[in-house]
Amino acid sequence: MPQIDDTDRIILNRIQSDFPIASRPYEIIADDIGLTENEVIKRLAKLKKSGIIRKIGGSFVPEKLGYISTLCAAKAPEHCIDEFAAVVNRYTGVTHNYLRDNSFNVWFTFIARSMAEIEANLKKISEETGVTNILNLPATRIFKINAHFNL
């Protein structure tokens, strides 16, 4: 784990969920925590470079943009996981894909314009890979989404 100090921690906790939408956002953050704008920028650049910050940008609600999202789980034979993943990952709507310890071993999220499009793509994936056991598990209820990590 790369070294971060308490000031980094304060900045990171702040900018995960309360990033100022303003002309000079880093100046606002700096004023709030008693640093100079330049120092905040320097620290953030470093945190970005070391990979602790993946990105600074937006997280969206797909449904509000005219998209739908789902979670899929596939039973891929152990010896062809990489080939199967390569086919699945070709779709730009597949944003997260993890190999997990279970007979349903490949778990991926799929975002598209409609459920029909997702179903059609899953069918194509099955035809191309021979992996026919793919569960499509759309969320029917959301109890929590919170990607804020208290550091």
Place this chain on the structure above:
Amino acid sequence: MLTTLEKKIIASIQTDIPITERPFLEMAEKIGVSEEKYLEILENLCAKGAIRRFGATIRHQKSGFNANAMVAWQVEEDRIDTVGQIMASFEAVSHCYRRDPKGDWPYNLYTMVHAKDKASCLETVRKMAGKAHITAYKPLFSRRELKKTSMEYFFTDNES
């Protein structure tokens, strides 16, 4: 539903904003609007809920959260609200969703649980199970990341 300009702004903040004094000015110039207009629309997209969160995304593995498990729970349907709320109340839980069971897969509640290592992750999972009185569940630890990107909304959009 969304204007062309709104879509352009959404597309622009799917990747990184620059770490410079006037990041939004740079973004606005790229799509040919004033910084003021850009900020106004961005603010509005947040207010109407199209943007869930604007800010930094942390690579949690690099910040000390080394283990994460997706836990699939089998919950009696008439307790799903109560159990969903109990699970969501754990700080270690980042996501909690209900999904329909399918075929031979009986699980209907899903949580993402984060911790510094596998052992403490499992300990949290056991606490969750105890508090919610659930005995049928499967912690699915990730063995390998096969892909992790952000969605490119309106990337191949011809309708605007």
